[in-house]
Amino acid sequence: MRGGHAHHQCHQLLVCLHGSIRFTADDGTHRCTQRLDSPQSGLYLPPLTWLEYVAVVPDSICLVLASDPYDEDDYIRDLEQFYLAARRPVESQSC
Numbered sequence: 001m002r003g004g005h006a007h008h009q010c011h012q013l014l015v016c017l018h019g020s021i022r023f024t025a026d027d028g029t030h031r032c033t034q035r036l037d038s039p040q041s042g043l044y045l046p047p048l049t050w051l052e053y054v055a056v057v058p059d060s061i062c063l064v065l066a067s068d069p070y071d072e073d074d075y076i077r078d079l080e081q082f083y084l085a086a087r088r089p090v091e092s093q094s095c
């Protein structure tokens with residue numbers, strides 16, 4: 001399991017270069033799960049999107065392209081703080 005955080009400002013594009021990865025993204029209102037298994041498609045994450053992901057196939061490789069350099073202050077690592085930052089209720093809907 002990887003991720004478990006959101007960003008205040010950073011945009012991300014995730015691409016599975018090898019194997020298969022299951023991504024779960026939450027914007028504070030909806031929670032969606034998507035599986036990527038080809039470098040021909042990607043998953044765009046705008047700021048204030050909580051992300052968790054897990055490799056479905058051993059030795060899977062995920063490429064993360066970020067709009068900004070690493071900045072620890074941009075991370076939200078607590079789910080309740082994320083929901084407060086997203087200004088949405090803690091209960092989210094599944095899609």
